Amino acid sequence: MEPSLEVRDVRKTYRGVVAVDGLSFTVRPGEVTGFVGPNGAGKSTTMRLLLGLDAPDHGEALVDGSRYGTLDRPLTRVGALLDADAVHPSRRARDHLLWMARSNGIADRRADEVLDQVGLAAVAHKRAGGFSLGMRQRLGIAAALLGDPPVLMFDEPTNGLDPDGIVWIRLLLRALASQGRVVLVSSHLMGELQDTADRLVVIGRGRLVAETAVPDLLASVSRDQVEVVTPQRSEAMTVLANAGATVTVQAADGIVVEGLPGSEIASLLGAAGVTFVELRRHRASLEEAYMELTRGAVEFATADEDAR
Numbered sequence: 556m557e558p559s560l561e562v563r564d565v566r567k568t569y570r571g572v573v574a575v576d577g578l579s580f581t582v583r584p585g586e587v588t589g590f591v592g593p594n595g596a597g598k599s600t601t602m603r604l605l606l607g608l609d610a611p612d613h614g615e616a617l618v619d620g621s622r623y624g625t626l627d628r629p630l631t632r633v634g635a636l637l638d639a640d641a642v643h644p645s646r647r648a649r650d651h652l653l654w655m656a657r658s659n660g661i662a663d664r665r666a667d668e669v670l671d672q673v674g675l676a677a678v679a680h681k682r683a684g685g686f687s688l689g690m691r692q693r694l695g696i697a698a699a700l701l702g703d704p705p706v707l708m709f710d711e712p713t714n715g716l717d718p719d720g721i722v723w724i725r726l727l728l729r730a731l732a733s734q735g736r737v738v739l740v741s742s743h744l745m746g747e748l749q750d751t752a753d754r755l756v757v758i759g760r761g762r763l764v765a766e767t768a769v770p771d772l773l774a775s776v777s778r779d780q781v782e783v784v785t786p787q788r789s790e791a792m793t794v795l796a797n798a799g800a801t802v803t804v805q806a807a808d809g810i811v812v813e814g815l816p817g818s819e820i821a822s823l824l825g826a827a828g829v830t831f832v833e834l835r836r837h838r839a840s841l842e843e844a845y846m847e848l849t850r851g852a853v854e855f856a857t858a859d860e861d862a863r
């Protein structure tokens with residue numbers, strides 16, 4: 556059976572506050588799946604439900620088709636980084652991993668292997684209490700990798716990491732996915748996943764907003780927009796707006812034009828004597844795609860509430 560993470564019609568409330576509502580999605584192996592949504596959208600709650608740290612009020616959260624609590628030697632089935640501070644500060648890094656390994660029938664040598672893999676071999680005998688946030692994140696990742704599980708979940712893994720650490724995480728996630736594992740990584744920053752995720756599960760207010768491949772999402776919002784780089788920005792904006800285009804400012808010397816083909820933009824600017832340095836098809840960033848998606852979600856939520 557292929558490894559998987561699956562959430563089926565899950566609802567979870569905390570004393571009347573709805574954290575997750577009617578949420579369903581499946582995470583496939585061999586890809587990095589980004590799990591995105593604004594703060595409070597329900598990402599951590601969903602991950603906790605998948606790990607059996609909380610029980611859903613309704614629905615099921617499954618690892619390889621089973622509830623976490625029913626898994627034998629669970630660390631060999633699913634690894635997770637949820638909270639970098641989950642390690643007791645007085646515990647030494649290696650001892651922490653050994654304790655976890657022994658509780659799951661995992662060979663001691665794995666503790667050394669994963670410490671090496673995350674770059675913590677030199678501090679294996681130091682207490683976690685003296686670690687920086689970045690080092691604690693790495694220790695949490697080592698713990699997730701300990702049982703060599705086919706399913707991995709990381710909640711905001713780049714928190715506290717420096718730029719080198721962020722690049723390292725991206726490469727690690729890609730490598731884990733290319734080994735055929737299920738990799739779910741949450742972030743509230745869409746841009747962070749731009750070069751990392753193959754697919755996205757987007758949630759807002761505990762509900763699914765989109766479950767999509769990254770290229771499809773980008774294509775759906777890129778529309779027919781043209782980017783114009785010009786030293787005469789305001790003149791260009793006037794000419795193009797007068798011709799019926801929607802024009803938005805992009806950068807110091809750039810505008811994004813919607814509603815006119817590139818060839819017509821070029822001839823309009825030429826006829827008006829407005830110089831431009833570059834004219835190219837605008838490719839939306841993941842951040843822009845996300846803004847568009849969540850705008851839709853807010854409208855949907857409002858309409859939905861009105862209908863009740």
Ligand SMILES: Nc1ncnc2c1ncn2[C@@H]1O[C@H](COP(=O)(O)OP(=O)(O)OP(=O)(O)O)[C@@H](O)[C@H]1O
Binds near residue numbers: 593596
């Ligand atoms: N243990 C809890 N007790 C009470 N409310 C909770 C609990 N856990 C989560 N919530 C609430 O559920 C909602 C979803 O929170 P959750 O932490 O899952 O969101 P998130 O998407 O992970 O956000 P962030 O990006 O800030 O981590 C929030 O309104 C939060 O306040």
